[in-house]
Amino acid sequence: MKRTLSLLLVLLMVFSIVACSPSTPDTTEPSTEEPATDPASEPSAEEPEEPAASGDEDWEIVVVPKDASNPWFVRMEVGVNEFAEETGLNVYQRGTPEIDATLQSQLIQDLIAADVDAICVVPVDPGSLEPVLKQAMDAGIVVIAHEGASLQNVHYDIEAFNNEQYGAFIMDNLAEAMGEEGVYTTMVAHVTNASHNEWADGGVKHQKEKYPNMQLLEEEPRVESEDNGDVAYQKAKELFKKYPDLKGIMGTSSFDAPGVARAIQELGLVGKAFTSGTGMPADNAELLKSGIVKSLTLWDPALAGKAMCALAVKVLRGEEITDGVDLGVEGYTNMTFKEGSETVLEGQGWITITADNVDSFGF
Amino acid sequence: MSTSRRNVASFVKDTHIRRLLTLMILWMIFMAIFRFDKFYTFLNFQTMAAQFPEFGLMALGVMLCMISGGIDLSVVGVANFTSIACGELLKILAERSGELTGGGILLIMLLGVLIGAFAGIFNGLLVSKIKIPPILATLGSYELFRGIAIIITEGKAVANLPIKYAETIAGKLFGIIPIQLVFFVVVVIILSFLLNRTTYGTKLYMLGTNKTASEFSGHNTDTVLIQTYMLSGICAALGGLIMLANYNSARADYGTVYTLQCVLIAVLGGTSPTGGKGRISGTVLAICVLQMISAGLNRFPQISSFYIPLFWGGALLLVMVWNTITVNGKSGGGFIRNFLAQLNIKTGSGK
Numbered sequence: 204m205k206r207t208l209s210l211l212l213v214l215l216m217v218f219s220i221v222a223c224s225p226s227t228p229d230t231t232e233p234s235t236e237e238p239a240t241d242p243a244s245e246p247s248a249e250e251p252e253e254p255a256a257s258g259d260e261d262w263e264i265v266v267v268p269k270d271a272s273n274p275w276f277v278r279m280e281v282g283v284n285e286f287a288e289e290t291g292l293n294v295y296q297r298g299t300p301e302i303d304a305t306l307q308s309q310l311i312q313d314l315i316a317a318d319v320d321a322i323c324v325v326p327v328d329p330g331s332l333e334p335v336l337k338q339a340m341d342a343g344i345v346v347i348a349h350e351g352a353s354l355q356n357v358h359y360d361i362e363a364f365n366n367e368q369y370g371a372f373i374m375d376n377l378a379e380a381m382g383e384e385g386v387y388t389t390m391v392a393h394v395t396n397a398s399h400n401e402w403a404d405g406g407v408k409h410q411k412e413k414y415p416n417m418q419l420l421e422e423e424p425r426v427e428s429e430d431n432g433d434v435a436y437q438k439a440k441e442l443f444k445k446y447p448d449l450k451g452i453m454g455t456s457s458f459d460a461p462g463v464a465r466a467i468q469e470l471g472l473v474g475k476a477f478t479s480g481t482g483m484p485a486d487n488a489e490l491l492k493s494g495i496v497k498s499l500t501l502w503d504p505a506l507a508g509k510a511m512c513a514l515a516v517k518v519l520r521g522e523e524i525t526d527g528v529d530l531g532v533e534g535y536t537n538m539t540f541k542e543g544s545e546t547v548l549e550g551q552g553w554i555t556i557t558a559d560n561v562d563s564f565g566f
Numbered sequence: 567m568s569t570s571r572r573n574v575a576s577f578v579k580d581t582h583i584r585r586l587l588t589l590m591i592l593w594m595i596f597m598a599i600f601r602f603d604k605f606y607t608f609l610n611f612q613t614m615a616a617q618f619p620e621f622g623l624m625a626l627g628v629m630l631c632m633i634s635g636g637i638d639l640s641v642v643g644v645a646n647f648t649s650i651a652c653g654e655l656l657k658i659l660a661e662r663s664g665e666l667t668g669g670g671i672l673l674i675m676l677l678g679v680l681i682g683a684f685a686g687i688f689n690g691l692l693v694s695k696i697k698i699p700p701i702l703a704t705l706g707s708y709e710l711f712r713g714i715a716i717i718i719t720e721g722k723a724v725a726n727l728p729i730k731y732a733e734t735i736a737g738k739l740f741g742i743i744p745i746q747l748v749f750f751v752v753v754v755i756i757l758s759f760l761l762n763r764t765t766y767g768t769k770l771y772m773l774g775t776n777k778t779a780s781e782f783s784g785h786n787t788d789t790v791l792i793q794t795y796m797l798s799g800i801c802a803a804l805g806g807l808i809m810l811a812n813y814n815s816a817r818a819d820y821g822t823v824y825t826l827q828c829v830l831i832a833v834l835g836g837t838s839p840t841g842g843k844g845r846i847s848g849t850v851l852a853i854c855v856l857q858m859i860s861a862g863l864n865r866f867p868q869i870s871s872f873y874i875p876l877f878w879g880g881a882l883l884l885v886m887v888w889n890t891i892t893v894n895g896k897s898g899g900g901f902i903r904n905f906l907a908q909l910n911i912k913t914g915s916g917k
């Protein structure tokens with residue numbers, strides 16, 4: 204019994220060392236993507252116990268991304284940590300080790316039980332989060348979502364832009380690459396993902412209005428990449444083989460266009476088939492410079508993370524959120540409500556990345 | 567009541583259980599020191615009690631199969647398949663009658679249990695009659711159930727379910743006790759009755775300890791195996807029904823992390839991977855410990871979630887190594903002494 208005890212005590216001590224040293228996660232974290240701007244950017248500023256923060260604004264705001272290791276959300280964490288540093292508030296990001304709707308839901312349940320003040324979430328599968336977000340709202344927690352326009356149980360949902368307009372924006376990029384003619388199809392992470400589908404719908408609508416010489420592939424107008432580069436690649440290969448006429452694929456998730464580009468390159472279709480869509484600059488610099496992909500579209504997840512936190516703070520302060528609200532974050536200075544919605548706020552946060560400017564983003 | 571006292575005594579004497587209790591108490595002390603106000607709240611315990619039944623039920627099934635000397639890796643597949651089928655039926659029922667009645671919910675639960683039972687019998691047949699090693703048979707059937715589920719749903723989530731079902735199953739009894747916990751407790755009672763008070767239980771332990779001896783004693787081992795996998799299937803199906811309520815949707819890839827977690831729980835709870843040993847109380851305790859640790863870890867923003875898979879995988883291997891060492895050490899006395907003795911022998915023979 205004694206030996207069992209002593210062994211467990213050792214284990215416990217190891218644990219407490221990990222738990223109590225704020226710098227440990229930074230040094231060992233395998234987040235290769237994390238830019239070198241501020242290496243010790245974990246929530247070290249308010250590390251000890253909560254009540255010490257400024258005045259009565261000792262809120263605990265947690266950002267829950269789809270998962271912790273996806274570069275997109277690693278980038279988001281940079282923005283969240285920046286926000287924490289600028290405001291001195293107890294704001295941090297906490298993700299699940301894998302993309303899994305069940306894990307995300309349980310993490311949020313744990314946060315509710317821990318009585319945090321605001322939860323900012325990027326849902327994996329919006330439908331599965333409704334019950335738990337309702338619990339959060341019932342418990343008086345401020346709930347802000349991003350990329351979850353279909354959610355009912357939220358205070359506000361932030362979109363970097365009007366989804367239809369962003370879809371049209373991707374379509375403009377794709378049409379330019381395709382020479383405004385040919386057959387194309389659309390790719391989304393999951394057909395249940397509200398935002399991705401609205402972009403795709405917006406793109407298709409824009410094409411019908413502006414590019415009459417382009418046609419949507421009727422047999423498979425929308426395919427799924429499951430937020431996974433390999434799936435996007437496999438799917439694209441399959442599509443290009445099955446439909447020799449196919450000239451373009453409009454991507455939405457940040458894995459779509461790069462995955463499709465790999466397929467284009469491998470099948471020797473460079474210059475004959477095209478893709479455009481969301482993509483991270485650093486990951487795709489080679490693709491853009493080699494000309495396989497002419498342009499990618501994007502908004503900065505770091506700014507989106509910051510905007511979510513800023514909105515959460517505004518709601519916690521009891522400020523009224525009206526059309527044209529300024530969150531003090533670039534691209535989110537004039538947020539407007541989506542038509543017919545009282546929860547979805549849209550900014551103007553889109554950008555184009557080309558071979559010329561890909562290196563200028565710093566991530 | 568003398569038997570129950572004897573049970574309590576043997577409960578505390580069991581090394582695995584003693585170890586788990588120690589671990590649990592230490593973790594509770596640790597949480598008390600570092601996050602008392604965030605951990606020791608009624609809400610937190612209520613949340614934990616609502617969270618663990620879905621994988622706890624699956625872990626009970628895995629435990630049963632491990633006692634028989636096998637394993638069931640298809641639990642998550644069965645659970646998702648069940649929740650998808652029941653989700654579709656829920657939608658049909660709600661469309662037909664407009665309002666979902668209590669009878670409708672009961673009907674759906676019954677269907678879920680039936681699906682689970684059939685899936686389990688299928689596994690049992692593969693293992694007993696066709697004699698495929700359980701690890702391969704159930705891994706195969708996991709892919710099979712997942713495949714069927716993906717085809718039914720085309721990979722999408724079954725959503726927009728009538729909220730009545732989720733409200734009922736994920737609700738609170740008397741506003742306090744999560745209904746999910748009630749399901750779990752009922753299953754635990756039934757299973758411990760089956761294991762401790764029926765001939766099925768005795769046969770199962772015998773089969774796990776020595777299959778040949780069990781056969782020569784005149785037991786129909788095939789029947790026992792089929793019954794065991796059927797019970798596991800039912801447990802998994804109930805887990806799936808609870809998941810359907812918790813997330814108010816179903817999808818072929820929900821809860822994929824539960825497979826490893828269930829095996830971890832069973833081993834942590836003292837179930838022998840080679841069969842013949844294992845008790846419900848140990849498994850339940852292991853579920854509680856695991857839930858407390860995972861909920862507790864979420865109270866520390868400083869611990870990156872990158873560590874969590876490493877932590878669980880490490881814990882599983884550590885427990886198995888520990889079990890081997892202590893079991894070997896039992897005859898000779900102290901485990902450290904034995905461990906050192908073993909080391910000496912090894913270094914000695916090396917020279």
